[in-house]
Amino acid sequence: MIISRQKEFKDILRVLKEQNIFIIGCGKCATRTHVGGEPEVLDMKKRLAAARKNIVGWTVLSSVCSTSWDEVLSFNPGIKKADALLVMSCGGGASVISMLSGIQVYPALDTESLGGVCRDEIMKEQCGMCGECTIWEYGGICPLVQCAKGLLNGPCGGAADGKCEVDDRPCAWDGIYEKLKKMGKLEYLEILHEPKDHSKKQRRKN
Ligand code: SF4
Ligand code: SF4
Structure with missing residues (x-):
């Protein structure tokens, strides 16, 4: 499991110059560690809207680091209206989305370490x-x-x-x-x- 933490919102806003934003969360590590699952994506959506960004859509992919762009698009046609994608996954996932989409990608998380979950306890930095x-x-x-x-x-x-x-x-x-x-x-x-x-x-x- 990849352990990430959310960037400070002010730091996200500082680099996110585009207006029409699509948010992508991850159903694996980021969901499990509560930094990029559905609740966090919806919270981000709310905060970006309050900062006068136009949120053209959002999704939580089952696994951002292992996806196909055709599949992403078929479920999220609104993504085509986006000037930028805000990706709430590890750096690996953000890189994959950047490579597949050709759209400006901003990572909302900072990847910290390779960890795991042991008896429901999240363990950072195991490897x-x-x-x-x-x-x-x-x-x-x-x-x-x-x-x-x-x-x-x-x-x-x-x-x-x-x-x-x-x-x-x-x-x-x-x-x-x-x-x-x-x-x-x-x-x-x-x-x-x-x-x-x-x-x-x-x-x-x-
Ligand atoms: S061996 Fe020394 S540096 Fe390493 S964890 Fe133990 S006390 Fe800390
Ligand atoms: S020995 Fe190397 S591969 Fe094995 S857990 Fe440590 S860092 Fe990871």
Whole structure:
């Protein structure tokens, strides 16, 4: 699940110069995290109308990052009257809509991290997309993103009462130790981890 947060409304208004706006929400991550589902789209519509924008229509697509423009248009003919699309999804979804539509696209959200939902709790920043996943060596907890220092060989020794010395998060390495202990795999703590191979995280290989 992609975790995003809404941009400040004043920042959206600052860049949104066009008058006729169509709003697109996302039925997946943005709905689940309450930043771009139907209630948020309707709230945005209300606020933009109050700011004297002409809202030519709105929709919540089942999944903005995986859609076809023909399908979007067939259900939302009003989109043709739009000078700009305000997309309430992650950056991936906004980019897809921009590519498909050829219309000016503005993202209403800022994409923060790759997270998940565990027992109904939204968990931010679970993966840094390094392209070389080795979380089994850490009891399933990724130190790259969950340790404040991103230590692959931890802990740093600064934690107090299970809290990180950098901020108030629980120490990731404390969690790794407890998890490995529970699984009977404390020997994994002996592994000396080489730095990540950053070539595996190359952007835009195609
Ligand atoms: S090791 Fe890499 S791919 Fe695996 S969870 Fe961490 S950042 Fe993501
Ligand atoms: S206290 Fe724990 S989470 Fe914080 S930087 Fe040190 S090892 Fe990482």
